[in-house]
Amino acid sequence: MGQLRLTILSNAGGSGKTTVATHLSYLLAKAGCSVVLMDLDPQGSVSLFAGLPRASVEHTMAAVLSSKGFSGKWPLVPLWPDHVNGAYACQGELGLVETITTLSQHKRGAYLLSDRLEDHPLSSDVIIFDCPATLGPLPVSALAASTHILIPIQVEPKSIDGSAKLLEWLFQTFVELRLQPKPSIIGFVPNQFDRRVAIHRNLLDQLKPMLEKIGMRCFAPIRYSTEFKNATSQGVPLHLFRPTNPACRDFQPLVKSIKEALKDEETLWAVK
Amino acid sequence: MGGKIGGNLVSNVFQNVPYSKELAEVKEKVAELESKQGALEVLVAQIEPNPDQPRKTFNEESIALLACSLEQDGLQHPISVFARGKGKYFLFDGERRWRAARLLKWHSIQALIVPDPKDPRALHRKALLANHHRENMNPLDLAEALVKEIASTGKVGESEVPVLLNTAAKRLLRSKQLSRLTELVAAPCQQQEEGLQALQAEELLTEEEYHVLLVLLSLQLNPHSVNTNIMQSLRLYADLKKAIREKGLGVHQAFALQQLSPKNVNLGEKEAQKLRQRITTTVIDQKLSVADTRKLVSAEKEKAAATSSNDDGVRSHTKATIAKIEKIVVSDLETSELLALEATLAQKLKEIRANLREH
Numbered sequence: 001m002g003q004l005r006l007t008i009l010s011n012a013g014g015s016g017k018t019t020v021a022t023h024l025s026y027l028l029a030k031a032g033c034s035v036v037l038m039d040l041d042p043q044g045s046v047s048l049f050a051g052l053p054r055a056s057v058e059h060t061m062a063a064v065l066s067s068k069g070f071s072g073k074w075p076l077v078p079l080w081p082d083h084v085n086g087a088y089a090c091q092g093e094l095g096l097v098e099t100i101t102t103l104s105q106h107k108r109g110a111y112l113l114s115d116r117l118e119d120h121p122l123s124s125d126v127i128i129f130d131c132p133a134t135l136g137p138l139p140v141s142a143l144a145a146s147t148h149i150l151i152p153i154q155v156e157p158k159s160i161d162g163s164a165k166l167l168e169w170l171f172q173t174f175v176e177l178r179l180q181p182k183p184s185i186i187g188f189v190p191n192q193f194d195r196r197v198a199i200h201r202n203l204l205d206q207l208k209p210m211l212e213k214i215g216m217r218c219f220a221p222i223r224y225s226t227e228f229k230n231a232t233s234q235g236v237p238l239h240l241f242r243p244t245n246p247a248c249r250d251f252q253p254l255v256k257s258i259k260e261a262l263k264d265e266e267t268l269w270a271v272k
Numbered sequence: 273m274g275g276k277i278g279g280n281l282v283s284n285v286f287q288n289v290p291y292s293k294e295l296a297e298v299k300e301k302v303a304e305l306e307s308k309q310g311a312l313e314v315l316v317a318q319i320e321p322n323p324d325q326p327r328k329t330f331n332e333e334s335i336a337l338l339a340c341s342l343e344q345d346g347l348q349h350p351i352s353v354f355a356r357g358k359g360k361y362f363l364f365d366g367e368r369r370w371r372a373a374r375l376l377k378w379h380s381i382q383a384l385i386v387p388d389p390k391d392p393r394a395l396h397r398k399a400l401l402a403n404h405h406r407e408n409m410n411p412l413d414l415a416e417a418l419v420k421e422i423a424s425t426g427k428v429g430e431s432e433v434p435v436l437l438n439t440a441a442k443r444l445l446r447s448k449q450l451s452r453l454t455e456l457v458a459a460p461c462q463q464q465e466e467g468l469q470a471l472q473a474e475e476l477l478t479e480e481e482y483h484v485l486l487v488l489l490s491l492q493l494n495p496h497s498v499n500t501n502i503m504q505s506l507r508l509y510a511d512l513k514k515a516i517r518e519k520g521l522g523v524h525q526a527f528a529l530q531q532l533s534p535k536n537v538n539l540g541e542k543e544a545q546k547l548r549q550r551i552t553t554t555v556i557d558q559k560l561s562v563a564d565t566r567k568l569v570s571a572e573k574e575k576a577a578a579t580s581s582n583d584d585g586v587r588s589h590t591k592a593t594i595a596k597i598e599k600i601v602v603s604d605l606e607t608s609e610l611l612a613l614e615a616t617l618a619q620k621l622k623e624i625r626a627n628l629r630e631h
Contacts, residue, residue, distance in 0.1 A: 160285055174296060
């Protein structure tokens with residue numbers, strides 16, 4: 001068994017990346033895996049979703065990717081320690097805006113995050129990279145360090161359009177980065193799905209076969225619920241805020257799929 | 273406006289996606305092929321022989337001739353190597369050319385880099401095929417390589433292979449089912465398995481024989497022919513095998529020389545070996561044909577038979593006893609054994625002398 005490194009990517013804001021990232025972190029930890037959630041978004045929304053106080057720059061991913069070098073001391077902060085063991089976060093921050101420049105100028109640019117992980121390995125079973133909703137240096141550096149990719153989308157025109165372009169960009173980036181082996185795309189996970197809304201239903205119906213055609217999995221959608229926002233405002237996952245909410249179950253296929261990927265024979269990135 | 277809301281949106285926006293996926297896959301394939309194509313100049317000093325080289329026979333004269341050819345006309349065919357570690361290459365195919373290059377003191381040689389077949393089984397099999405495809409691997413090397421290849425399946429031991437093959441071949445020959453085996457040689461893999469399984473079901477083959485035959489068939493070899501012509505070479509005397517590998521003795525000549533056994537030449541093991549080596553050297557130096565070699569061997573056998581009749585009817589039974597006594601290595605014996613032997617021999621000698629006086 002190796003270390004699974006999952007990049008959560010999308011090409012449109014508000015498609016539910018951070019929601020999926022934080023909920024997966026909680027659920028995987030609950031299932032007994034150790035997880036580190038790395039926030040690569042200058043917006044730093046993981047901190048909000050996890051109820052973490054805003055971190056100073058030296059204690060964020062910006063410090064890890066600093067051009068001045070990295071001491072190896074990962075800025076780990078426990079996630080929901082009263083409820084779960086083994087879940088940690090490395091927070092993001094505005095400092096990551098500076099990181100974008102660093103990545104563009106550094107000789108190892110796209111591979112910097114991967115290098116850091118190789119030089120200073122973490123022993124967790126899973127690392128999740130929450131990325132900003134752009135196709136730039138930060139997601140690229142996450143890709144170069146990943147074994148798997150998950151793409152959350154909203155079942156709405158803009159998000160779907162964005163995801164198509166994301167795929168095109170991904171295929172191109174794989175070739176350019178010469179990643180061996182390539183990260184494997186776990187699939188698409190539709191978010192905020194409201195079956196009362198006609199266009200949601202229609203788009204979902206079209207999406208599944210289209211993704212199948214290109215050999216990609218479309219997970220069962222995570223339904224819309226206002227309680228997600230409430231939970232966020234409290235800095236906890238829905239499962240801690242309102243465990244009886246049916247939307248809680250919607251994450252199960254994802255968790256199952258990731259656990260299976262973990263068990264896979266192929267050790268892609270063995271932790272030394 | 274008719275039609276469902278959100279109509280063809282997905283197919284519209286995803287139009288380019290399948291294409292870009294395929295394009296990326298093609299680009300990768302091209303990059304992969306490009307990196308592997310074309311021969312490089314590899315430093316001769318960085319090349320090491322294949323540890324699992326099935327071809328063990330390297331005739332000095334032949335290498336020298338090859339070196340001449342290389343010098344005159346250049347290397348016609350790049351050798352194949354695989355890289356393992358930095359600046360270290362192992363020969364996959366081309367040891368003769370590499371040896372010739374070293375003779376000529378070449379600094380570098382044209383080589384194709386082949387993917388490292390990390391699994392030693394795969395390496396052996398591929399190297400075996402690479403040589404076998406060229407049809408000039410001598411039967412001795414081929415026999416040893418085949419035994420190794422069959423044993424590496426883990427289903428039979430190396431020493432069992434020739435026996436299993438022989439038993440199976442003879443059984444099929446007796447029951448007139450040999451043609452069923454021969455038909456399978458050029459058949460596809462699936463058919464070969466099915467054909468052998470059928471024979472096994474009819475109790476014409478044991479499970480171990482099945483595994484032996486399957487490997488041979490998978491290499492497009494006729495098992496009966498392998499048994500008759502190839503496996504026999506494993507039984508050759510070590511000195512003859514050495515002569516094949518290093519001095520260029522022909523295999524058929526070797527079979528003839530095999531006849532020079534202690535029994536046939538009426539000599540002890542060491543003397544028989546000395547005689548064999550002497551005759552072998554003659555055969556090699558004079559480049560005798562198979563027929564002439566056989567003549568030479570027959571002559572030696574007749575000579576031996578003649579001298580034995582000079583012994584005035586020393587029957588083979590007695591000869592055997594004498595040979596046994598000659599074979600005793602006195603220095604290997606314990607004191608107690610020496611004493612016992614001395615006592616017996618002393619007693620026997622007394623009886624012999626007594627008997628001789630009576631004659």
